[in-house]
Amino acid sequence: MAIVQTSPGRRALTKKSAAVEAAPEGEIYERIVGAIIEHRLPPGTQLIEEKLAAVFGVTRSRVRTVLARLAHEKLVTVHRNRGAFVAAPSVDEARDVFGARRLLEPALLEQVTERATARDIAALRAHVKKERAARAANDRQAIIRLSGEFHLLLAQIAGNALVLEMLKELSSLTCLIIILYDAPALPACPHEEHGGIVDAIEKRDLRGASELMVKHLDHVESSLRLVSEQSAEIDLQEVFAPGLR
Amino acid sequence: MAIVQTSPGRRALTKKSAAVEAAPEGEIYERIVGAIIEHRLPPGTQLIEEKLAAVFGVTRSRVRTVLARLAHEKLVTVHRNRGAFVAAPSVDEARDVFGARRLLEPALLEQVTERATARDIAALRAHVKKERAARAANDRQAIIRLSGEFHLLLAQIAGNALVLEMLKELSSLTCLIIILYDAPALPACPHEEHGGIVDAIEKRDLRGASELMVKHLDHVESSLRLVSEQSAEIDLQEVFAPGLR
């Protein structure tokens, strides 16, 4: 599990401005997810039920159900009797996320290339354009968000609601992982690779699209520093008795 | 959504023998899942919190969290202010489940054929043997359960914990779907198709294994009567104003 505690002694939430009007459960969920994937809540931060309740103007129990849902989606991890924390996926977990995407997404393209209408393609192109704009404006948050949404758009075209949900979860997790493991300087996002995929889809070139997608995912993954630096026990082994096991 | 109410006036739970010793949350979950996939709780049955609480010797709140989890996994559907019911996937949802499996599982075999050790293969063979025995004994419940577990075994060999979880959920849902849509007489389960897949894996024949897997899933799906007979709203449209929309 290896929760990476944010360094300066468990930074907790700072109370937001008093927007104390009861928010419905869905909204609370959305807003927390938004805060996480835009890394206003960095991995490792504790989510204190009472404070969240106060912020959203609801009681703890409602916050609790939302946190449970987030836990199921692995966006937060809850430690029994200790609380809920924004998830900090381990290296292995991060690899699993990319692995799952490599299984789903290329295969998904089969249906996409078959079923995509002209309208769909136009929507994809429009999206790519938005991404380009965001990149030009150097709006890192928008880049990450749009980059994720592109893949969801594909799932939507494929027309399988269940897979769409799965990819939503995987996409959020990917955001978290990028935040955690990205060398913070470079954008680490696809330079126009999405555009190429759309081209292939338009040509109904399943083979090409799939290959591009795999390459794309590999590219994103390899741009991260997915080496186990922070996995406590193993490191100790390696540090003090290198080579001998 | 189209909940198929079990015909004779919403059959509710009949209280079990008084095993009133507090069960931990995990156990409650397991037992309910077990009851669902072995169709001791048929699709559509209402799960009344208080009665479950009594059965398991816990308070309603604990049952509540378990039901929430089951809802997230789509094994039960909750209607606000009305309660939780064992899920009864619509035809579309059923198709989506098979669609998702067709995406995941053939692709999964790439890693399986690469990584399967002799030990793994032996385990698979042993499992197939168990399935054969269950089929010989005509133990329908065991057949369904083992049939699902075979696929989980594959996911385990592939070594991606996330994908394993996804398949677990898909597998449970598949059980539900089989119960719902199977022509109740015939077993509708793979006649030895699993064995063939293992053969292909042993030969490291990715291509063959994938094809067999797709064929296998198609076979299971097509053995079901996945025609929309019971989808309320659309049927009404179609029945009373055919052609005109």
Added chain:
DNA sequence: GTAGACTCGATTGTCGACAATATGCTAGCG
């Protein structure tokens, strides 16, 4: 100065009670 035990504060887990809601039934009315 360090290790270990202890206390205290903060936070979560659980429970019971009450309010809100939907459903089925009954009675009254057209």
Added chain:
DNA sequence: CGCTAGCATATTGTCGACAATCGAGTCTAC
């Protein structure tokens, strides 16, 4: 005789309070 409105009941949703638990910091002994 059918239909609507209202009532009664069963079940869920929500809240507040209390108990359990954990971590941090402190204090003491060596």
